[in-house]
Amino acid sequence: MNPDQPLSAGVVASGVRQHDDATAAELYDFVENAVEGLHRVGPDGTILWANRAELQMLGYGWEDYVGRHIADFHEDPATIGYILTTLLAGGALYDQPARLRCKDGSIKHVLIHSNGHFVDGQLRYTRCFTRDASERHERDQALAQRDAMLMGAPVAAALLMGPELRFRLVNNRYRDLIDTSDMIGQTFDEAFPHLGGGGVAAAIARVYASGASYQEDELPVTRLDAQGQTVEHFFKFSLEPLMDLDGRPEGVIVVAVDVTEHVRSRLAIEQAAREREQLLVDLGAASQAKDEFLAMLGHELRNPLSPIVTALQLMRMRKDSSYGREGEIIQRQVDHLVRLVDDLLDVSRVTRGKIELKFERVELTQVTDRALEMASLLIEQRRHHLEVDVEPGLVWDGDPARLVQVVSNLLTNAARYTEPGGWIWLRVRQDGADAVEISVRDTGIGLAPEMRDQVFELFFQGKRSIDRAEGGLGIGLALVRNIVELHGGSVQARSEGRGLGSEFVVRLPLHGLAKMAVPAAVAAAPAMDSAPQRVLVVDDNADGADTLAHLLKAHGHTVEVYYDPVTALAAIERFRPDVALLDIGLPVLDGYQLAARIRALPAGRSCRLIALTGYGQAADRARSQASGFAAHLVKPLNGAEAIRVVAGMASSD
Structure with missing residues (x-):
């Protein structure tokens, strides 16, 4: 082709x-x-x-x-x-x-x-x-559920989307919280121009750019109230990034909670706490000034009393005819003044922790005889009937001079608050195997229920008659309680009510001493309250440390006392204590630091620690427990409680 x-x-x-x-x-x-x-x-x-x-x-x-x-x-x-x-x-x-x-x-x-x-x-x-469109439907459904959850959230929530971060969703709680008109389609700055660039918009932008969450617990925001006045509000503000399936940022979820009332309450509590701390400082300073004043007053009053007493003695020695009845009156009143001055000095020592106990073994009949001698003048003057019932041969280990003071103060108190010609009973008996009970009961004016604990407070006095016949400064019973507690005992006031008489009951540990069946020089050794412990006492208050050590030794424990933490640390490896009682307010190293140093030593790892402190709030106890202390004792120490806690250390091993 x-x-x-x-x-x-x-x-x-x-x-x-x-x-x-x-x-x-x-x-x-x-x-x-x-x-x-x-x-x-x-x-x-x-x-x-x-x-x-x-x-x-x-x-x-x-x-x-x-x-x-x-x-x-x-x-x-x-x-x-x-x-x-x-x-x-x-x-x-x-x-x-x-x-x-x-x-x-x-x-x-x-x-x-x-x-x-x-x-x-x-x-x-x-x-x-x-x-x-199955995947698209699932995504749309998830987004719808997310939006529904944000809309129904119990907190204020909003959703900002796109590079410009415009509001796409805002729930009703957010609208109510922010109290503004519709913000859909606006950026944060456009919706809240009155915030004046407070940093919120910048934080949202950072979260969007970084993909990292952001939270502000107390974001301050200044708003206008109904009267146009600026009011500061606080919000807990949370920002969460919203990422697409490829991990690219597509928005930010905003959650806001109005915590204004919470913040204001906390600020008020913090202010109250600061005021309380300042008040405690002021009260402490006032208390110290009071103690120093009492000590100064007692010493200053002794200066004029000393020549008066000497002059009265000279008048009696010369058998001056001018002495006579007036001299006896002066002598009685001077004796009364001397007693008041002694009480003032004693109470200042007690409140400053300066009282020192001198322990010895004594038969309690000797104590009651001396107390009766001291209180007899007032009892005779008010023509009271006195009955004495002292269990014979009862021996006690403690400071006899201070116990005489306790019993005489109770007798004097009974005499003062019993109408002339009333009855007073003194009873001393052994209470169980390890305690002695001393009771002074009277037919006097009695105590209302609310006064049974108040009578032991310093300078407290019940309602007096207009002639103030009862006398006294309200010091005697406060001294009784302090002296008894220093010995590890307790005192309780009992009364059926006004006009129905009173009874004061002192309970003291015998420290293992039983009735005197043999001479004191060959009496049996104290029975043990618990297994003997090697006890370390560290306290810069020498009198307090020595008194506590004497109590512990009387209960059969081996005790070493140190007044500074450095010396105490040096003795740990040698002494190897089972229990250590540490004062928290030590110089150089406080009690918490000393406890940590002791725990770090091989010989101190098994040592049980007991905190000694003047602070007894729940926070103080929690801190000592967190620092490894097994017990927390608050000053002034109750001797019986200290003995019980140390004994508990042995039983818990």
């Missing part, structure tokens, strides 16, 4: 048909094997054709799907109606959400794109593209 010769008409027509067939085959292969679901629907809703992707997506075979009405597969009738109406009217659908029923009964969320093919104005069929 000549290539330049034109093709005949038959040859040309044959070539066109071949080309059209090839194009149709390629087109058929393209739509049949496309990864997107495709189907064709007639004007009445009958499915005319579907490609492989459509059938596989829903799980149907050709015969199960093609030739059936689309209503057989759509879950929502309203969606079918909308689709058919739109397409019949010549409209097109883009991303139309629909729910299709799969062959296995499950529901598939899809997006449909569709338009119609019209001939002479009549819809012949529709072209439909079906895309699986």
Whole structure:
């Protein structure tokens, strides 16, 4: 064939048909094997054709799907109606959400794109593209749940989205809290221009850029109240980054809680605490000034009393005729003044921790005899009937001079507050195997219930008659309690009420001493209250440390006393204490530091620590416990409690 010769008409027509067939085959292969679901629907809703992707997506075979009405597969009738109406009217659908029923009964969320093919104005069929939207639906559902959760959150919450961080969602609590108009679509600075760049917008931007959370517990924000006055509010402000599936930032969640009342309450409590601390400092200073004044007053009063007493003694020695009855009156009143001065000096020593006990073994009849001698003048003057019942042979280990002071003060108190001619009973007996009980009872004015504890307070006095016949400074019973507690004992006031008399009962530990069955020089050794312990006492108050050591030794413990922490530390390896009583307020090293140093030594690891301190609040006890102390004793120490705690250290091993 000549290539330049034109093709005949038959040859040309044959070539066109071949080309059209090839194009149709390629087109058929393209739509049949496309990864997107495709189907064709007639004007009445009958499915005319579907490609492989459509059938596989829903799980149907050709015969199960093609030739059936689309209503057989759509879950929502309203969606079918909308689709058919739109397409019949010549409209097109883009991303139309629909729910299709799969062959296995499950529901598939899809997006449909569709338009119609019209001939002479009549819809012949529709072209439909079906895309699986399950993941998108799950994401949308998750976002909807997130938004619903934020909207219903019990705290104020908002959502800022996009690079410009504009409000997309704000719940009602946030609106109420912020008290502003609708802020949707605005940035933080646009919504709150009155904050004046308070740093919140910058913090939101940092969270968005870094992906790191941010929290401010007490963010101060100045707002205007109803009267236009600036009021400071405080918010607990939390910012959480919102990331997309690829880990890129897409927004920030804002959570705010108004903590204004909480902050104001805390500030008020802190202010009250500061004022309380200052008050305690002031009270401490006032108490110290009072103690120093009492000590000074007692010493100064002794200066004029000394020559008066000496002059009276000289007058008696010379048998001066002018002495007579007036001299006896002066002598009695001077004796009374001397007693008051002694009480003042004693109470100043007690309140400053300067009182010193001198322990010795004594028969209690000797103590009561001396106390009766001291109180007899007042008892005789008021014509009281006195009965004394002292258990014979009873021996006690303690400071006899101080116990004489206790008993004489109780007798004097009974004499003062009992009408002339009344009755007073003094009774001393052993109470159990390890204690002695001293009781002074009277038929006097009695005590109201609320006064039974108050009578032991310093300078406390009950209601007096106008002539103040009872006398005294209200010091005697306070001294009684302090002296008794220094010995590890207790004192209790009893009374049936006003006008029914009173009874004061002192209970003291015998420290293991029994009745005197043999001379004191060969008396049996004290019985042990508990297993003997090696006890270390560290306190810069020498009198307090020595007194405590004497009590512990009387109970069979081996005791070493140190007045400074450095010397005490040096003795640990040698002494190897089982128990250490440490004053918290030590110089150089406080009690907490000393405890840590002791624990660090090999010989101190098994040592049980007891804190000695003037502070007894719950926080103080918690701190000592956290520092490794097994017990917490508050000054002034109760001797009986100290003995019990040390004994407990042995029983807890």
